[in-house]
Amino acid sequence: MGRTLDAAAIADAAIALVDAHGVDALSMRRVGTELGVSGMALYRHLSDRDDLLRRMVARIASELPPVPAVDADWRETLRRLGLTAWIAFERHPWLVDLAVSPTRLMDATSTVGTETALQRLIDAGCSPDHAEEIFVAVAAQPIGIARIALSRAAERAVHYADATAPGPLTAAFRAQAFDAARGRRLLETALDALLDGVAASLTRTSGAITPGTPQRKESK
Known part of the structure; x- marks a missing residue:
């Protein structure tokens, strides 16, 4: 049947x-x-x-791990949101080009996930406007890196406008392929750096971060 x-x-x-x-x-x-x-x-x-x-x-989105987890704080919630989006892009590399274009921006985060992430930021000391800015910044990380490492654009040769012979650090950087594995590492680095900055700003504002907030986690 x-x-x-x-x-x-x-x-x-x-x-x-x-x-x-x-x-x-x-x-x-x-x-x-x-x-x-x-x-x-x-x-x-x-x-x-x-x-x-x-x-x-x-x-x-319905097939992805649920975000946020009940026991997660603001930082872990945002980190999971970013990494969960990456899972979707890695499973379906075409998704970033289809869902994000000059005429279309599709938000795959559930209403519950968005509400919880924003509320946990506010509970940690962010103003509503600042919480929204942080949320968008986190959401932009997997989109930008997936465009480099996973989308159809990543299949094309890279052409550098500067024809000057690169130094050793630049040459080594350019020699690495922007594949899925590197993209995941880049995303984890970008998310941790961003969230470190958020945590520091909350510390400066309140004098102490929300109890129970973990420090930066090492990538597994």
Whole structure:
């Protein structure tokens, strides 16, 4: 017996299609073909292609580890948010190019995750506006690094505007591939540096960080 045709089944088929053939293969007609129906049949369950895209992102987010954990403080909550986004991009490298573009920015963080992260920052001494700025800064880290290490742009050769022969440090830096493993290390470094700065600003503001807040953790 075939699977019931509904919005979730359509999103799953679309994700599998793009995983296998890339974003350029995505169309209502092609997804319909994968499901054994016409592309027009999908419009009984989805309003348009953008609706499909939103459901694809939401479907991927639903399969990720829950964020935030009940026992996590503000720092661990934000670190998990950043690393969880990376997991999504690593599983589906096309996602960063599809979900983040000049005309589209899709937030895959759950409403509960966003609310909890912001509240934990406020409880730690941030103003609401500052909490929002920190939240966006953390969310931007995996997006930016995934664009370098995981997206289609990462498959292209790097061309340097400065043709001067590089020094030994620059040459060694440029010789390293921006692959997924390096991207993960870069993200952990960036997140820890950012959160160190937040912790320091809270210490200066309140004189002491919220009890129980851990210091920087080493990458595993």
